[in-house]
Amino acid sequence: MNLSNRINEMKFSPIRKLSPYAQAARKKGLKVLGLNIGQPDIETPPQFMETIKKYDEKVLKYSESRGEAVLLESFIRYYKDYGIEFTEENLIITNGGSEALQFALFSLLNPDEEVLIPEPFYTNYSSFTDIVGCKVRAITTYGDDGFHLPKMETMESLITEKTRAILISSPSNPTGTIYTKEEIRMLADLCLKYDLYLISDEVYREFVYDGLEVHSPMDIPEIEDRVVLIDSISKRYSACGARIGLVASRNKAIIQAMMKLAQSRLCAPTLEQVAAAALYETPKSYFEAVKKEYQERRDILFEGISKIPQVKVKKPTGAFYMMIELPIDNAEDFCMWILEKFSYKNTTIMMAPAEGFYLTKGLGVKEVRLSYCINQEDLSLAVEILKLAIEEYNKK
Amino acid sequence: MNLSNRINEMKFSPIRKLSPYAQAARKKGLKVLGLNIGQPDIETPPQFMETIKKYDEKVLKYSESRGEAVLLESFIRYYKDYGIEFTEENLIITNGGSEALQFALFSLLNPDEEVLIPEPFYTNYSSFTDIVGCKVRAITTYGDDGFHLPKMETMESLITEKTRAILISSPSNPTGTIYTKEEIRMLADLCLKYDLYLISDEVYREFVYDGLEVHSPMDIPEIEDRVVLIDSISKRYSACGARIGLVASRNKAIIQAMMKLAQSRLCAPTLEQVAAAALYETPKSYFEAVKKEYQERRDILFEGISKIPQVKVKKPTGAFYMMIELPIDNAEDFCMWILEKFSYKNTTIMMAPAEGFYLTKGLGVKEVRLSYCINQEDLSLAVEILKLAIEEYNKK
Numbered sequence: 001m002n003l004s005n006r007i008n009e010m011k012f013s014p015i016r017k018l019s020p021y022a023q024a025a026r027k028k029g030l031k032v033l034g035l036n037i038g039q040p041d042i043e044t045p046p047q048f049m050e051t052i053k054k055y056d057e058k059v060l061k062y063s064e065s066r067g068e069a070v071l072l073e074s075f076i077r078y079y080k081d082y083g084i085e086f087t088e089e090n091l092i093i094t095n096g097g098s099e100a101l102q103f104a105l106f107s108l109l110n111p112d113e114e115v116l117i118p119e120p121f122y123t124n125y126s127s128f129t130d131i132v133g134c135k136v137r138a139i140t141t142y143g144d145d146g147f148h149l150p151k152m153e154t155m156e157s158l159i160t161e162k163t164r165a166i167l168i169s170s171p172s173n174p175t176g177t178i179y180t181k182e183e184i185r186m187l188a189d190l191c192l193k194y195d196l197y198l199i200s201d202e203v204y205r206e207f208v209y210d211g212l213e214v215h216s217p218m219d220i221p222e223i224e225d226r227v228v229l230i231d232s233i234s235k236r237y238s239a240c241g242a243r244i245g246l247v248a249s250r251n252k253a254i255i256q257a258m259m260k261l262a263q264s265r266l267c268a269p270t271l272e273q274v275a276a277a278a279l280y281e282t283p284k285s286y287f288e289a290v291k292k293e294y295q296e297r298r299d300i301l302f303e304g305i306s307k308i309p310q311v312k313v314k315k316p317t318g319a320f321y322m323m324i325e326l327p328i329d330n331a332e333d334f335c336m337w338i339l340e341k342f343s344y345k346n347t348t349i350m351m352a353p354a355e356g357f358y359l360t361k362g363l364g365v366k367e368v369r370l371s372y373c374i375n376q377e378d379l380s381l382a383v384e385i386l387k388l389a390i391e392e393y394n395k396k
Numbered sequence: 397m398n399l400s401n402r403i404n405e406m407k408f409s410p411i412r413k414l415s416p417y418a419q420a421a422r423k424k425g426l427k428v429l430g431l432n433i434g435q436p437d438i439e440t441p442p443q444f445m446e447t448i449k450k451y452d453e454k455v456l457k458y459s460e461s462r463g464e465a466v467l468l469e470s471f472i473r474y475y476k477d478y479g480i481e482f483t484e485e486n487l488i489i490t491n492g493g494s495e496a497l498q499f500a501l502f503s504l505l506n507p508d509e510e511v512l513i514p515e516p517f518y519t520n521y522s523s524f525t526d527i528v529g530c531k532v533r534a535i536t537t538y539g540d541d542g543f544h545l546p547k548m549e550t551m552e553s554l555i556t557e558k559t560r561a562i563l564i565s566s567p568s569n570p571t572g573t574i575y576t577k578e579e580i581r582m583l584a585d586l587c588l589k590y591d592l593y594l595i596s597d598e599v600y601r602e603f604v605y606d607g608l609e610v611h612s613p614m615d616i617p618e619i620e621d622r623v624v625l626i627d628s629i630s631k632r633y634s635a636c637g638a639r640i641g642l643v644a645s646r647n648k649a650i651i652q653a654m655m656k657l658a659q660s661r662l663c664a665p666t667l668e669q670v671a672a673a674a675l676y677e678t679p680k681s682y683f684e685a686v687k688k689e690y691q692e693r694r695d696i697l698f699e700g701i702s703k704i705p706q707v708k709v710k711k712p713t714g715a716f717y718m719m720i721e722l723p724i725d726n727a728e729d730f731c732m733w734i735l736e737k738f739s740y741k742n743t744t745i746m747m748a749p750a751e752g753f754y755l756t757k758g759l760g761v762k763e764v765r766l767s768y769c770i771n772q773e774d775l776s777l778a779v780e781i782l783k784l785a786i787e788e789y790n791k792k
Contacts, residue, residue, distance in 0.1 A: 003653050007503040013659040043454045058439045060637040098661040107403040127660030241456040241666030257399050263409040264523030265494040269665045270637030
């Protein structure tokens with residue numbers, strides 16, 4: 001009675017795998033500050049629940065496989081504000097960005113084919129390629145370069161006969177890096193030269209600091225039939241639990257193909273779609289306040305971390321993550337040790353060991369990903385705990 | 397710029413593929429009676445929306461990957477009422493029964509391995525095996541036998557070295573057949589003799605008529621580590637749009653393996669889970685009224701259909717589907733023709749051609765699946781339209 005080889009080879013989420021240690025810490029009466037997960041603490045805009053409360057259909061019916069018309073319309077207007085023109089035929093509503101990624105990878109890649117992904121990358125990208133059965137080739141990026149892409153020649157050296165697509169996230173989870181206009185242009189050139197698709201995960205589009213701008217490959221007309229956009233309302237509107245995502249492409253053959261997958265799972269949740277549609281009306285002031293808050297948190301975290309001796313960090317410019325290198329041999333052991341053995345002011349911290357964000361063996365062993373989805377006071381305390389914990393740990 | 401071979405080979409849903417013809421008919425001002433889809437018209441129990449309206453968390457957070465504790469608890473109590481004992485560790489909440497099936501198939505079968513499925517079967521079973529990449533071998537069943545299983549020897553003749561699992565639905569979509577205690581026992585014996593898993597799709601558990609009983613493989617202790625149960629609230633509580641399903645097993649290794657898939661897509665929708673949990677409180681009288689209504693509809697449909705000359709039908713005993721054989725060469729052409737060319741009392745009907753429910757080429761060409769999810773008056777009119785349409789079509 002064996003299970004499938006594929007499920008045996010899949011890994012548990014490295015972001016969630018320390019949860020039992022955090023639970024044990026909480027049982028001991030400690031407060032655990034969660035720097036491990038991208039669950040925003042910002043309030044969901046009230047339109048969401050207000051719309052749900054007004055819903056008065058007697059039967060909670062299946063939605064259309066492509067998505068509720070009102071939500072498709074709302075996304076079309078949202079993109080229009082960014083200068084990106086879509087019609088209904090360019091879009092499919094999905095169960096979160098997660099399903100959007102699976103649809104894209106399944107539709108574009110055969111099992112023996114390869115997708116290039118800059119590492120470190122969101123750990124579930126590996127889960128999705130495992131599920132779909134295609135291979136990942138890592139484009140290694142480095143903290144010293146702010147996790148920006150290597151130059152064209154290095155990128156080209158990674159492309160093989162089996163390469164079919166490049167998958168990027170900008171602003172990036174886990175690095176917070178925003179690719180420059182030139183980097184996006186380079187990716188477009190690679191796609192044209194080597195006949196590749198570009199899957200662009202833009203779920204953190206609004207989380208960009210220091211007056212920087214996000215550049216989408218959707219803005220480059222020459223590759224418009226090669227780009228597949230991944231989106232989600234989870235982070236933008238602090239609505240992770242709604243599970244509403246989207247996959248978009250101007251290449252109608254891709255969307256039509258993905259509709260087979262959409263039909264097979266029938267639809268995304270109906271009520272959540274109706275409520276998500278109302279989020280387009282969220283006033284600009286909401287995003288301004290959210291952005292200001294996150295930028296302040298980033299600054300607190302960055303400045304605090306910078307002062308810890310021997311910790312390496314560069315200031316990220318987007319999303320709400322920061323990759324830092326610790327003066328510690330094994331960051332995973334250290335993360336477990338903190339949860340099990342260390343506390344200060346009756347509080348401990350949970351971080352995501354970064355090894356799981358790298359495909360290349362040996363990379364990221366000393367790194368952790370920190371998210372700044374907790375309030376400023378807790379963030380300052382977390383930095384203090386980290387500093388003290390490093391001192392204590394290295395005394396051992 | 398090719399798409400993947402797998403997506404190219406996948407088919408569009410045969411249940412939804414006539415939708416454009418129905419839309420065209422509606423545009424002409426006709427009323428279209430939908431006998432094609434299992435979307436119940438029964439009201440969702442009011443507890444669902446009442447619970448949602450009381451939800452007052454400020455942030456719509458991710459749920460646990462396994463599911464909201466309150467919903468797991470509610471399912472545990474629901475099964476207990478059926479004499480099936482589960483703990484939280486036996487369950488994972490999924491995005492509908494669809495995701496539950498994908499989790500099970502992916503975890504149990506390698507790409508070159510086979511799952512036995514009685515045909516005709518729910519068309520999306522093929523989609524899920526296509527996505528997972530495993531093979532289906534059909535156990536052909538026949539209308540003349542009420543779509544019951546063949547005898548043990550026939551079943552055994554279909555088992556190869558590559559067979560890893562049997563997938564059944566009882567009460568069955570699309571046939572409405574409920575397997576007898578002896579049939580379930582035979583499946584258990586096969587699983588023990590040939591070291592197979594049994595995936596049991598029981599989403600129609602409450603839809604059983606004529607005082608019959610549903611037998612679950614979960615009731616057979618010798619195979620308890622071989623059974624994976626698929627469930628959903630969609631049909632039971634007329635809540636298809638909630639997308640809340642469940643996969644259950646007493647084999648903890650299977651559940652632990654599937655948790656990797658659950659973590660990769662983060663969670664099922666939070667609000668819908670909280671609301672679904674409240675549905676356990678649905679009074680018995682709700683189900684009694686629903687059952688009475690569906691049994692009456694089945695009788696109206698069955699009696700009406702039986703009177704149409706040359707149409708072959710046996711009375712089904714569960715779910716809300718009926719497979720009928722028409723005196724027509726090609727049922728799909730006929731279904732399109734009705735939508736395009738035929739109406740009576742300004743009304744036409746949409747049916748699901750049954751060829752797509754069969755894996756074996758040539759089977760089901762003259763058959764259609766009818767669902768009885770519309771009210772009794774419309775159902776009587778639908779039968780009349782079908783009778784007249786057959787006469788008219790065969791005059792051509």
